[in-house]
Amino acid sequence: MNYETSVTAESAEGYPADLSDDSEVRASRRRRWIVIALVAFVVLAGVAFFVARGNDDGAVGAGDDQSQLPVISVVTPGRTTIAGEIDASGTLAARRPLPVGSVGEGGRVVSVPVDAGDWVDRGQVLVVVDRGVQVQQAASARANIQVAQADAELAQANLDRALQLVDRGFISKAEVDRLTATRDAARARVQVARAQLGELQERTARLNIYAPASGLVLQRNVEPGQTVGGGGEPLFMIAQGGQMEMMAKVSEADLAKLSVGTKATVTPVGTDTSFTGQIWQLAPMIDEGNRQGTARIALSYQPGLRPGGFASATIASGTIVAPMLPESAILSDDEGSFVYVIDGENKAQRRGVRTGIVTASGIAIVSGLDGSEQVVLRAGGFLTEGETVKPQKVSADGN
Structure with a gap:
């Protein structure tokens, strides 16, 4: 049998009242904690956002000027002992042909x-050289000497006989004088014949070279x-x-730096072998066409030196103590050579300089710098005088 039981308000009075009230309280508490957690999350997120934004604004405000400055590589060159070298080219030749x-x-x-x-x-x-004819001529000359010698001996004999007869009165004084002259002439012809033979022998000897x-x-x-x-x-x-030389062509300015006795290293084209020599003569004149002069470098005989060949030379041009900068740091305009130096306020300042010896490591600065300055290594052409930059020190090779 099925029985349906309906519960009314009156009949519910017998049930425990705290069962329904307890469920509602727990649900209300859960909703309250959820709302509190959401509010706390939103508040914390907002605080974090504003704090972060404030820090960013402060950082930007504090470093805004520095972040906009160009970073420029600078180098402090110091002072270096620099051995000067002049590179030249020219031809090889015999020094005394x-x-x-x-x-x-x-x-x-x-x-x-x-x-x-x-x-x-x-x-x-x-x-x-063939000397068959000359040999026969020499034989003839020797025969002429014998003939002349015989004539001289005969003339002497005639004179001797005449001198024996002159005391007896058979021969006159005039005849003796004539015989004496004949004897002297015969002797002279002997000398002539001998001289002719000597001349012929000399000519024959000169046939050969x-x-x-x-x-x-x-x-x-x-x-x-x-x-x-x-x-x-x-x-x-x-x-x-076997002495050789190199006719090195150098500019008018470089020629003025050289002197007789300066050492040089010569390398013929097509070989890695170098030869050491020294300047023995400097050209007294400059070519008007190319403004170059000739430095003649004496070289000892070596099989690798072939006259007429082309060669390069490295000539020592003395030493100086001065700052040295790479070519990239040195600029030039109508006023001359200059560099940019960074002063104590990080401003670029133009500094006029005078360059000196050029080497593979750089260019010597003979005036305008003392070596303690911060010199702009590169990009000097993009700077303006007085511009504020952010210098970054590097070595001379850019590292």
């Missing part, structure tokens, strides 16, 4: 015992079978003592 040709009557060349590139000694035969000095044969312009004669073109070119 000796042209050698035929000084005799000449003739047909029989042999040439030397060639270009050979080393020869003073007096060594360079060319042998000899080295006038020891040295290196640079050119050979004669071959066997060729006919040579005196006064012709040189047959050989010899570098006396």
Whole structure:
């Protein structure tokens, strides 16, 4: 059987009243704590936002000027002992070239015992010339001497006989004088014949061509079978003592810095081998076309030095003690060379300078700086005098 029981207000009076009231209290408390938590979260978030914003505003306000300044690399150069060097280029040549040709009557060349590139000694035969005709002429001259000698002996004998007869009165004084003159003439003809032979021998000896000095044969312009004669073109070119030189071309300003005896290092093109020499002569004139002069660098004989070749030279030009700056730090305009230095207020100030020795490490500043300044390393061309910057010290190489 199903029984439905309805509970009315009157009948509910028998149930415990605190069951429903307790549930409502717990729900109300939960809602209250949730609201309090939300409010606290919002308040804390707001406080944090305003605090953070205030800090940001303060930081921006305090560093606003610094953040807008350009950062410029600067270097303090100090003072350095700088060895000056001048780079030059030019050609190699024989320092004392000796042209050698035929000084005799000449003739047909029989042999040439030397060639270009050979080393020869003073007096060594360079060319042998045929002397068949001269040999016969010398033989004839010797025969003439014998004839003259015989005539002289006969004249002397005649004079001796005449002197024996003059005391007896058979020969006059005039005849003795004539015989004496004949004897003297005969003796003179002997001397003439001997002189002619000597001359012929000298000419014959000069047919061959000899080295006038020891040295290196640079050119050979004669071959066997060729006919040579005196006064012709040189047959050989010899570098006396094998001495070479470099004809270094330097600017007018650099030439004024050099002096005789200055050391130099010469490197021929196409080789890594360098040779040490020294300046032995400076050109007394400047080429009007290119404003350059010639520094002649003496070099000892070395197989790697070939006259006519091209070479580069590094010439020492003294030492100085001065600040050194890289090329990027030095600017120039119509007023001359200058740099920018950063003063105590971090302002860029123009400073006129005078440059000196140029090396691979930098350029010497001979006036305008004492080495203690903060010099703008780069970007000086973008600065204006008096501009405030933020300097950042670096080394001279930019690191």
